Amino acid sequence: MILKRYWKLLSIVLVIVVVLATFYINSALASKQYPELVMKTISGDEAAVEGLTLLGDYSDPTNLHGTFKVSLDGISYKEEQSYFKKIDPTTFTMDALTTLRDSYRNFMRGKQGDPALYFEDDSFVAYATIESKRNFTSVYQENFTFDITVLNKESEETTSLKINVPDQRNVSFMEVWDVQVIDGNLQVITRTEAYRSQENETSLRMYIFDLEAEQLIGDETISNLSIADIEASNGWYNIADLNNRDQIGKQKYLLFVEEKFIESTVNEAEDMVSNQVKENGEYVTQSVVNTTTERKVFVYDVEAKERTELELSEEIKAAIQTDSFYSTATSSIYNGTALFTVLTETGLKVVGYDMDTQAEVINQTFELPYEDVFNSTIRIVDNRLYVVEMSNNEQNPMNIYVGDIDSGELLYKGEIEMKNLPKNVEEILFVYDMIIN
Numbered sequence: 001m002i003l004k005r006y007w008k009l010l011s012i013v014l015v016i017v018v019v020l021a022t023f024y025i026n027s028a029l030a031s032k033q034y035p036e037l038v039m040k041t042i043s044g045d046e047a048a049v050e051g052l053t054l055l056g057d058y059s060d061p062t063n064l065h066g067t068f069k070v071s072l073d074g075i076s077y078k079e080e081q082s083y084f085k086k087i088d089p090t091t092f093t094m095d096a097l098t099t100l101r102d103s104y105r106n107f108m109r110g111k112q113g114d115p116a117l118y119f120e121d122d123s124f125v126a127y128a129t130i131e132s133k134r135n136f137t138s139v140y141q142e143n144f145t146f147d148i149t150v151l152n153k154e155s156e157e158t159t160s161l162k163i164n165v166p167d168q169r170n171v172s173f174m175e176v177w178d179v180q181v182i183d184g185n186l187q188v189i190t191r192t193e194a195y196r197s198q199e200n201e202t203s204l205r206m207y208i209f210d211l212e213a214e215q216l217i218g219d220e221t222i223s224n225l226s227i228a229d230i231e232a233s234n235g236w237y238n239i240a241d242l243n244n245r246d247q248i249g250k251q252k253y254l255l256f257v258e259e260k261f262i263e264s265t266v267n268e269a270e271d272m273v274s275n276q277v278k279e280n281g282e283y284v285t286q287s288v289v290n291t292t293t294e295r296k297v298f299v300y301d302v303e304a305k306e307r308t309e310l311e312l313s314e315e316i317k318a319a320i321q322t323d324s325f326y327s328t329a330t331s332s333i334y335n336g337t338a339l340f341t342v343l344t345e346t347g348l349k350v351v352g353y354d355m356d357t358q359a360e361v362i363n364q365t366f367e368l369p370y371e372d373v374f375n376s377t378i379r380i381v382d383n384r385l386y387v388v389e390m391s392n393n394e395q396n397p398m399n400i401y402v403g404d405i406d407s408g409e410l411l412y413k414g415e416i417e418m419k420n421l422p423k424n425v426e427e428i429l430f431v432y433d434m435i436i437n
Contacts, residue, residue, distance in 0.1 A: 034058065034064070034066050034068075034079075034080070035058070035418045035419060035420050036075060036418070036419040036420050037058075037068060037070045037075040037416055037417070037419075037429070038070075038075070038416070038417045038419060039052075039054075039070060039071060039072050039400070039414055039416060039417075040414055040415050040416070040417040041412070041413075041414045042413045042414050042415060043412070043413045044402070044410065044411050044412035044413055044414075045411055045412060046072065046412070048384070048402040048411040048412035049071075049072060049400065049402060049412055049414065050072060051436055052071060052072075052386065052400075052434060052435070052436055053069060053070070053071040053435045053436075053437075054070050054071070054388060054431050054435075055067075055069055055431065055434070055435065056070075056429055056430050056431035056432055056433075057429070057430045057432065058428070058429055059428050059430075060428065066079050067079070068429075096118075096247060097113060097115055097118065097248070100118065100120065100248075104125055104151065107125060107127075107149065107158065111129075111149075112129055114245070115245060115246050115247070115248050116176060116177060116178060116179070117129050117176050117179060118179060118248045119179040119180055119248055119249075119250075120248050120249060121181065121249060121250055122153070123152065123153055123154065123181075124150055124151065124153065124181045125150070125151040125153065126148070126149070126150045126151075126179055126186055127148070127149045127150075127179070128147070128148045128149075128176055128186065128188045129146075129147050129176055130144055130145065130146060130165065131143075131144070131145045131147050132144045132145070132174065142168065143164075143168075144164070144168050144171060145162055145163065145164055145165065146161065146162070146163045146165060146188065146207070146209075146216075147161075147162060148160065148161040148162075148163070148209065149161075150181070150186060150211055159211060159214065161209065161214055163209070163215070163216050165207075166216070166219070169194065169196060170194050170195040170196055171192060171193070171194045172193050172194060172195065174192045174193070175190065175191050176188060176190055177189045177190060177191055177204070177241055177243075177254070178243065178251065178254060178302075180250065180251065181211075182302070182303055184210070184211055184212060185208050185210055185211065186208070186209040186211055187207070187208055187209075187302060188206070188207045188209070189204065189205070189206045189207075189222070189254060189302070190204070190205055191203070191239065191241075192204075196226075199226045199227050199228050200226060200227050201224060201225065201227070202224070202225050202226075202237065202238070202239050203222075203223065203224040203225075203239075204221070204222035204223040204224075204239060204256065204300075205219050205220065205221055205222060206219060206220045206222060206302065206305070208220075220305050222254070222256075222300050222307060223239055223256065223258060223298065223307070225237045225238075225239060225258060235261055235262040236260075236261050237259060237261065238257075238258075238259040238261070239256060239257070239258055239259075240256060240257050240259065241254075241255075241256055242255040242256055242257055242297070242320070242331040243255050243256070243331075243332075243333065244332050244333075244379075244380075244381075251333070252301060252302060253299050253300065253301060253302070253333050253338075253355060254299070254302060255298075255299055255331060255333055255338055256297070256298055256300070257295060257296065257297045257298070257320055258294075258295070258296045258298065259294070259295050259296075260294040260295075295317045295318075296309055297309070297310045297316075297317070297320070297338075299338060299355050308355070310353055310355070310358065311353075311358050312340070312353065313351075315342055316340045316342060319340065319341070319342040319343065320340070329341055329342065329343070329378075330378045330379060330380060331380070332379075332380035332381070333355075334380065334382055334383055334405075335382075335383075336354065336355055336356065337353065337354055337355065337361060337362065338352065338353045338355055339351070339352045339362065339380050339405065340352075340353075341378055341380070341385075343370070343373055343374065345370060346365065346367055347365055347366050347368040347369075347370075347373065348365070348368055348373050348378070348385070348387065349364070349365045349366075350362060350363075350365075350366070350380070350403075350405050351363050362405060362406070364403075364407075364408035365408070366385065366387075366403045366410055368387065368401055369399075372387070372399050372401075375389055375390055375391065376388055376389050377390055377431060377432075377433070377434055379434060379436065380405070381436045383404060383405045383406050384403070384404065384411075384436075385401075385402065385403040385404075386400075386401070386402055386434060386436060387399075387400070387401040387402075387403075388400050388401075388431055388434055389431070390430060390431050390432075391428065391429060391430045391431070392416065392428070392429050397415040397416060397417065398415060398416040398431065399413070399414070399415050400413070400414040400415060400416070401413055416429065
């Protein structure tokens with residue numbers, strides 16, 4: 001009788017035991033197959049990479065795949081973690097939100113993982129995003145609403161706001177670019193795509209919320225482009241963020257670019273998507289290429305609410321290439337200076353412009369192999385330049401470089417060394433992110 005009464009419960013327990021046992025056996029077997037990855041110093045001061053962690057994927061022709069995290073402290077694979085850590089999406093994220101998740105679990109519960117949606121200083125932790133509903137009878141969305149939560153660290157009180165976005169006419173897309181708290185007001189910078197006055201347009205706006213009154217008190221237009229701003233009928237435009245979106249602290253400046261493109265047609269262009277068209281009775285190959293007609297970089301002072309165009313060289317403007325997946329350009333703001341990188345034949349150049357005087361105050365070239373830089377993830381954090389090759393194999397190690405932007409000195413060169421490799425198997429590593437603490 002007892003057995004009949006509890007057979008379902010016993011069956012469930014047995015299934016759980018079998019599943020967990022299978023999981024741990026497979027994990028143990030897989031862990032023996034993964035290579036050991038070591039961050040090996042070739043030259044320079046190892047202290048330059050003490051805060052550097054690389055996140056990536058490992059694969060080989062036997063279909064073995066693993067997600068890894070490697071630093072000077074060692075290597076760990078996600079597949080080797082416990083079952084609960086393995087299914088936790090935050091296990092292998094070490095971005096600016098990691099500390100917030102550890103310190104403010106209740107506040108962070110149910111919130112998105114984009115650092116650009118957050119702000120933290122000594123007094124506040126703030127979060128802002130935009131909710132909307134899809135109108136399935138239209139290309140536009142509707143009911144755009146600011147979803148805001150602010151934690152006062154001293155009082156431990158939380159303020160939550162749901163406020164409708166003003167002027168939602170024909171909006172197809174809206175996102176938050178940055179969140180700041182200044183003088184008790186929450187400032188949320190957004191990018192919006194809409195169809196108005198029979199034209200497509202993209203705009204940047206800053207919405208200002210009084211946290212004490214819990215209401216929207218104003219908004220400012222930072223930038224606005226529409227198809228009407230393009231002189232040719234076959235052109236397009238773009239507004240792109242050049243700030244480091246991983247930062248959640250106070251940022252006085254917003255760095256962005258306005259781009260205008262025009263499509264032109266050339267015959268028999270290489271490496272372009274081609275089609276056959278008839279000219280004078282004969283078919284010829286034509287290709288459409290994008291030619292930039294104008295690119296302007298701006299700095300917006302979020303405190304003074306002022307926008308200034310940076311007078312950059314054509315070399316810098318051409319290097320930005322926000323429309324190119326293969327662009328090696330990166331940008332950042334450090335100590336009142338806008339920093340930009342340019343890939344050259346002799347290495348990687350870093351140019352810095354003082355945002356108050358417009359003067360070029362930094363011009364350093366780090367002599368690095370072209371092939372290493374071209375296939376790299378590049379970051380600028382404070383006055384440090386980090387260059388990490390995105391992929392490698394046993395024959396071509398993944399190189400790591402760290403440079404001092406102020407002095408132009410290469411502080412560190414290293415590589416990711418793979419150990420315990422099976423014979424006659426070509427492993428491939430791919431780094432998709434780097435975290436600098």
